[in-house]
Amino acid sequence: MSTQKPSEKPDSGASKAGAGKKQGRGALRTLLGIVVVIVVVISGLGMYWSIQPKPFDVVENVRKRAGDDAITGSGREALATVSGDVYVSTAIRVAETLLKKPGGFTKNDMLPPGVLIDNMPNWEYGVLTELRDTVRSLRNEFSRSQSQSIESDALKRADSDFAFSSDAWFLPSAEEMYKDGVKQLEDYLAALMNKESNAGFFARADNLRSHLEVVGKRLGSYGQQLAASVADPALASTLEDKSSDEIEQMSEGVSAPVVLERTPWTKIDDVFYQARGYSWALLHSMQAIQIEFRQVLEDKNAVVSMQQIIRELENAVVPKYSPMVLNGHGFGVLANHSLILASYMGRANAAIIDLGSLLERG
Numbered sequence: 001m002s003t004q005k006p007s008e009k010p011d012s013g014a015s016k017a018g019a020g021k022k023q024g025r026g027a028l029r030t031l032l033g034i035v036v037v038i039v040v041v042i043s044g045l046g047m048y049w050s051i052q053p054k055p056f057d058v059v060e061n062v063r064k065r066a067g068d069d070a071i072t073g074s075g076r077e078a079l080a081t082v083s084g085d086v087y088v089s090t091a092i093r094v095a096e097t098l099l100k101k102p103g104g105f106t107k108n109d110m111l112p113p114g115v116l117i118d119n120m121p122n123w124e125y126g127v128l129t130e131l132r133d134t135v136r137s138l139r140n141e142f143s144r145s146q147s148q149s150i151e152s153d154a155l156k157r158a159d160s161d162f163a164f165s166s167d168a169w170f171l172p173s174a175e176e177m178y179k180d181g182v183k184q185l186e187d188y189l190a191a192l193m194n195k196e197s198n199a200g201f202f203a204r205a206d207n208l209r210s211h212l213e214v215v216g217k218r219l220g221s222y223g224q225q226l227a228a229s230v231a232d233p234a235l236a237s238t239l240e241d242k243s244s245d246e247i248e249q250m251s252e253g254v255s256a257p258v259v260l261e262r263t264p265w266t267k268i269d270d271v272f273y274q275a276r277g278y279s280w281a282l283l284h285s286m287q288a289i290q291i292e293f294r295q296v297l298e299d300k301n302a303v304v305s306m307q308q309i310i311r312e313l314e315n316a317v318v319p320k321y322s323p324m325v326l327n328g329h330g331f332g333v334l335a336n337h338s339l340i341l342a343s344y345m346g347r348a349n350a351a352i353i354d355l356g357s358l359l360e361r362g
Contacts, residue, residue, distance in 0.1 A: 046113035049103030050120045055280065055317060056097075058287045062089040066193055071291070078291050084201025087142070088189045090288040091134050094281050095162070095182045098127055099175060108169040119273045125166060126277025129218065132162050134285055135181070137211040143188075145202050152199060154191070158184035203293045205300060205359040212356045215282065219349035222275040226342035228263045229271075230329050263338075269325040272338055275345060276317060283313040296359070305355040312348035316341055 059078050062070050066085045073079055080086045099105055106114040107121040114121075139155040161181030168174045191199030263271055290297070290306050297303045320337065328334030 042113045042116065045103070046117045049106060049113065050117055051102065052120075052123060052276065052280070052317075052319070053097050053101050055283060055314075056093060058086060058090050058093075058284055058291070061093045062086045065089045065092065066189065070193070079294060080291055082192055082195070083203055083292065084142070084192050085189060086291045087134075087201065087285075087288045088138070088185055088192065090284050091131065091138070092182055092185045092189065094127065094131055094134075094284060095178060095185070098124055098131075099178060099182070105175050105178070107166045108174045110169055119269065122270045122273035123277035123280075126274035126279075127281040128162070128166055128277075129274070130278045130281035130285065132159075133211075133214050133218065134281075135159050135162050135185070137207075137214065141207040141210050142201055142203070143199070145200065150198075152188060152191075154184045154188040154199075157181075158188070201292070203296055205296050208289065208293055208296065209356050209359045212352050212359075216349055216352045216356070218278060218282075219345050219352065222271070222278060223342045223345045223349060225263050225271045226275055226338040226345070229268050229327055229336065229338040230262075268327055268338055272325045272341060275341055279313050279316040279341075279345065279348075283310065283317060286310050286313060300358045302355050302358040305351050305358060308351040309348050309355065312344045312351065316344040316348070 059071055059074055062080075062085055066082075066089055069081055070085050070089075071078055071080050078086075103114060103120070105124060106117065107124045109115045109121075135155065135158050139151060139159045143152050143155055158181045161177045161184065164172075164174060164177035166174050168177075188199055192201060286306065286309050290310065297306055322335075322337070325337050326334045327338060328336045
C-alpha cells in the first residue's frame with residue numbers, strides 16, 4: 001500500500017509577520033531620518049539667526065535714506081545739511097535691523113528655532129533698550145527748543161510703539177508695534193527734510209548732557225552686572241557705589257561692608273549679549289551724535305572724549321569667536337568675556353562722564 005506525503009506549503013503567517021517587521025523597521029528608519037533632518041535644519045537656522053549683525057556706516061545710511069545732499073563729507077568730517085537727519089535715520093536703521101535681520105525679531109517667538117535660541121533674543125533686548133532711550137530723548141530733548149515747546153505727535157506715537165512689550169506675539173505683536181514706530185520716525189524724518197514747522201532738531205549742550213546721563217546709567221548697570229560674574233571682593237569694592245557714611249567710615253579706618261550680588265552663572269550669557277546689543281546700538285547713536293553735535297563738541301573741547309567713546313564701543317562689539325561665553329578667573333587658563341566687555345564699557349562710561357562735565361562747564 002503506497003502512502004502519499006502531503007505537499008508542504010509555506011507558512012503564510014510567518015511570512016506576513018516577517019514582512020510586517022521589515023515594514024516596521026523601514027518606517028522607524030524613515031521617522032528617525034525625518035527627525036534628524038528636522039533637528040539639523042532647526043540647529044542650522046538657529047546658529048544662522050544667532051549671528052550678530054555687523055555695524056553699518058551712519059553716513060552712507062543717511063545718504064540712502066535722505067539723499068546725497070543730506071550730508072557732506074565723510075567720517076569725522078561729515079556734516080549734516082539738515083539738523084537731525086543723521087540721528088533720526090540712524091534710529092530708523094537700528095529699528096529695521098531688529099525687524100529685518102536673518103530670522104527677524106526672535107524675542108517673542110513661540111515656535112522653533114526662535115523659541116530655542118537664547119543669545120539673539122538677549123542681544124535684541126539690549127538693542128531695543130538703547131533704541132527706546134534714543135526715541136525718548138528725541139521726543140523729550142532734541143526735538144524741543146525749550147521746556148514749554150509742544151512735543152511732536154509722530155515722536156509721541158513712536159515712543160509709545162517702541163515701549164510696547166517685546167514678548168507680545170499676538171494681537172498686536174511686538175513686530176507690528178515696532179513697524180509702526182519705524183513709520184512714525186520716517187514721518188518725522190520727512191517733516192525734518194521738508195523743514196515743516198512742527199518738526200525740529202536742536203543740537204544744544206544741555207540736551208546732549210541730559211541724554212548722556214541716561215547713557216551713563218545704562219553703561220554703569222551693564223558694567224556692574226558683567227563684572228559681578230566673578231566673586232572677587234577686591235573687584236567688588238571698586239565697583240560698589242559708596243555712600244557718604246561709608247566714605248566717612250573708611251576715612252576713620254572702619255571697613256564698610258561691601259555687598260555685590262554675583263551674577264549667576266546661568267545668567268552670565270544673558271547679561272553679556274544684552275550688553276553687546278546695547279553697545280552695538282549705542283555705537284551708531286554716538287556716531288550720529290558726533291555729526292549732529294559737531295559744533296557743540298568743538299566749542300566745548302569735547303571732540304576727543306567723543307572719539308574715545310566711539311573707539312571703546314567699537315572694541316565692545318568685535319566678533320566673538322568662542323561658541324560659549326567663558327567665565328575664567330584672574331590669570332587662569334580660560335578668558336573671562338564678561339570682564340573684557342565690562343572693561344570696554346567702563347572706559348566708555350568714564351568718557352561719557354568726562355564729556356558730560358565738559359558740556360556743563362565748557
